[in-house]
Amino acid sequence: MVLGCHTSCSMCSGPSQQECVSCSDPSHLLRGGLCISDCGPGFYTQQHTCHACDSSCATCYPDSPKCTSCPPGFAMHLGKCISKCPDQHYLDSHGRCRPCHSSCWSCSGPAVSQCSACSHGLYLHLSQCLDTCGEGLYHHQGACYNCHPSCRSCVGPRSSDCLSCLKQQEALQPHTQQGPHDSPASGVCVDTCPPRFYLDTQHTCRECYTSCLQCTGGSGQNCTSCAPPYILHEGQCVLHCPKGHTVQENTCTGCHPSCQECSGPSQADCVSCPHLTSLHHGYCQTSCADGHFQHPQGFCQECSSDCQRCVADLQMGIASVCMSCKVARLLLLGDHCVTHCPKAYYPWHGALQGACKRCHASCAGCSGEGPLACTSCPAPNVLLPSGLCGPACPLGYYADNDRHCRACDQQCLSCEMAGVCTSCLDQGKVLLFGECQYDSCAHQYFLDTTTHICRECDWSCNACNGPQHTDCLQCMEGHVLQNGVCTQSCSLGSYQSGERCLSCDEHCQECQGPGECGQCQPPYANLQGLSCSSDCVECEGMGQCTVCRQNTYLSDGYCTPDCGQGFYGDKKTRTCHENSQAPSLHVSGSLLVPIGGTKPLDTTLLFVQDKDSPVESLQFQLLQTPTTGHLVVLHEGSETELARDDTFSWAQLQDA
Numbered sequence: 001m002v003l004g005c006h007t008s009c010s011m012c013s014g015p016s017q018q019e020c021v022s023c024s025d026p027s028h029l030l031r032g033g034l035c036i037s038d039c040g041p042g043f044y045t046q047q048h049t050c051h052a053c054d055s056s057c058a059t060c061y062p063d064s065p066k067c068t069s070c071p072p073g074f075a076m077h078l079g080k081c082i083s084k085c086p087d088q089h090y091l092d093s094h095g096r097c098r099p100c101h102s103s104c105w106s107c108s109g110p111a112v113s114q115c116s117a118c119s120h121g122l123y124l125h126l127s128q129c130l131d132t133c134g135e136g137l138y139h140h141q142g143a144c145y146n147c148h149p150s151c152r153s154c155v156g157p158r159s160s161d162c163l164s165c166l167k168q169q170e171a172l173q174p175h176t177q178q179g180p181h182d183s184p185a186s187g188v189c190v191d192t193c194p195p196r197f198y199l200d201t202q203h204t205c206r207e208c209y210t211s212c213l214q215c216t217g218g219s220g221q222n223c224t225s226c227a228p229p230y231i232l233h234e235g236q237c238v239l240h241c242p243k244g245h246t247v248q249e250n251t252c253t254g255c256h257p258s259c260q261e262c263s264g265p266s267q268a269d270c271v272s273c274p275h276l277t278s279l280h281h282g283y284c285q286t287s288c289a290d291g292h293f294q295h296p297q298g299f300c301q302e303c304s305s306d307c308q309r310c311v312a313d314l315q316m317g318i319a320s321v322c323m324s325c326k327v328a329r330l331l332l333l334g335d336h337c338v339t340h341c342p343k344a345y346y347p348w349h350g351a352l353q354g355a356c357k358r359c360h361a362s363c364a365g366c367s368g369e370g371p372l373a374c375t376s377c378p379a380p381n382v383l384l385p386s387g388l389c390g391p392a393c394p395l396g397y398y399a400d401n402d403r404h405c406r407a408c409d410q411q412c413l414s415c416e417m418a419g420v421c422t423s424c425l426d427q428g429k430v431l432l433f434g435e436c437q438y439d440s441c442a443h444q445y446f447l448d449t450t451t452h453i454c455r456e457c458d459w460s461c462n463a464c465n466g467p468q469h470t471d472c473l474q475c476m477e478g479h480v481l482q483n484g485v486c487t488q489s490c491s492l493g494s495y496q497s498g499e500r501c502l503s504c505d506e507h508c509q510e511c512q513g514p515g516e517c518g519q520c521q522p523p524y525a526n527l528q529g530l531s532c533s534s535d536c537v538e539c540e541g542m543g544q545c546t547v548c549r550q551n552t553y554l555s556d557g558y559c560t561p562d563c564g565q566g567f568y569g570d571k572k573t574r575t576c577h578e579n580s581q582a583p584s585l586h587v588s589g590s591l592l593v594p595i596g597g598t599k600p601l602d603t604t605l606l607f608v609q610d611k612d613s614p615v616e617s618l619q620f621q622l623l624q625t626p627t628t629g630h631l632v633v634l635h636e637g638s639e640t641e642l643a644r645d646d647t648f649s650w651a652q653l654q655d656a
Helices: 650-655
Strands: 009-012 020-023 029-031 034-036 043-046 049-052 067-069 075-077 080-082 089-091 097-099 104-107 115-118 123-125 128-130 137-140 143-146 151-154 162-165 171-174 187-190 197-199 205-207 212-215 223-226 231-233 236-238 245-248 251-254 270-272 278-280 283-285 292-294 300-302 307-312 320-325 331-333 336-338 345-349 354-358 374-376 397-399 405-407 412-417 420-424 430-432 435-438 445-448 453-456 461-464 472-475 480-482 485-487 494-497 500-503 508-511 517-520 536-539 545-548 553-555 558-560 567-570 575-578 584-587 606-609 619-621 632-635 638-641 647-649
Touching: 020 029, 020 034, 075 097, 115 123, 162 171, 162 187, 171 205, 223 231, 223 236, 270 278, 292 307, 320 331, 320 336, 397 412, 420 430, 420 435, 472 480, 545 553, 553 567, 647 650
Parallel strands: 029 049, 115 128, 123 143, 231 251, 331 354, 430 453, 472 485, 480 500, 545 558, 553 575
Antiparallel strands: 009 020, 029 034, 043 049, 075 080, 089 097, 104 115, 123 128, 137 143, 151 162, 171 187, 197 205, 212 223, 231 236, 245 251, 278 283, 292 300, 307 320, 331 336, 345 354, 397 405, 412 420, 430 435, 445 453, 461 472, 480 485, 494 500, 508 517, 536 545, 553 558, 567 575, 584 606, 619 647, 632 638
């Protein structure tokens, strides 16, 4: 006995309600062999059949397995529900994974200031990812940390990890010594440099030349004292003083000009005399009268007109050296007496007579002997606070118009002139308009973390984290922030959330928020903020299609490739219509088949007519099986025997 399909089925694989292959009601959908009016949550529709959404979804699109909502504790990303958002994404308030700012590896929001970890090569500081950590910070494992309080810059947290010192009066003593032009190694901050070290213009202790005990520079000509057995002579440490000099306090001092050799610097310390002079009680005497000196060739020559007494200058090779002036208040200078010392000389006052002595070679003017007594310097050098001449003022000083180093204001770590800071002494302050009086930058300015200076934003930003127009964090009134840029309105495919633009859902071209699509990207159409089903061109809601795609027909708000029993499809309007007249079938003959043979059913024996639909769309039902033999249909190369009430199509007849 052959059983028919259940009344809900137009085609089936068995007689029960759960064995439908297609539904008799074109508005119904097929789910697991059962014809139902609605697939329900967790399913989507394709070709009038219910399919399960992606296993991770709570709900999905009506025509796609991609999720539209997730179970509690899950996040939506690329159409699937996952336990946590991937790297470089964060979970928004609607349960969706959104991309972080490009500088972030992980974040709590889309802004550049909401990073929790950084992309490769960047460092995390105060929730921002920076190219460098900046002053007062060092980097370790992708993040910036505070230096020791004694350090202005450092490589680590300890006091021995300083690269430069915070206090102006302190100097950096590196652990390992390098050349004067090398970058300093890390070290500690000290009040003064230890012996055999000198303070350079970068406020770093550098090692003296090996023979120096103390020095003002790194070369062998910069010594200021020597360790025995060495003796200081004109900035160098030597084993023996040259001829015409004597040792005083481990320093070579020139003999009096009247002496050839001496035991001390005065006129009475001669131990040998030049030709034509005789040594008498430490003095070298001549036979010349007062106001004259003995020329090396033996004759007596008159001193200069303002000089009371003079001697031949054996050390410098000039004619004579004045020993006393006719006017006591005048100063001795070579073979003359002057009222004021010229440039590069300083006045020295002895017990009987004052004299002009030459400044150290590094000075243009000075107040006394040695390189630490400079009062002016030759260009382009500047006068350092220590009295030395150097190429640049140290940190905390600036050069005035006379090239003298003057102290910056107390608030400044460095400055370009009085009252105009270029960096701040207090790391809690930021530099704005040349002053260090602010805890944060003003609107339309951002903090350059490398220099701790407030710099101006692009004109389009009200707040920013960089100078470019793509670095905005906040916009002027009437503008909205999108991907770091301030615009008058959000671009297509995004919506305004507060003062920011966020991306619409997938396939959505215009929206008011997540799940609130106003216009879909072609070829999708809007369905209560979601895409229409894939076979629907236009719709007004779930199950309310108004225009179907090619090869499908509109039936009760759904698109179907088969209008079903009692209906036919109008190819012009792409809609299903009910048959108004029943189709007719007339058999005009019989088919004779040899015993044991096969023969195709001759379609000329059948006369079929239906005024409502084309013959090709008709289905035939077998009301009675042959009394002898069998009736079979071919499907994909295999034969299937037809039983009573089974159906077959006109196309199957023609292909037989």
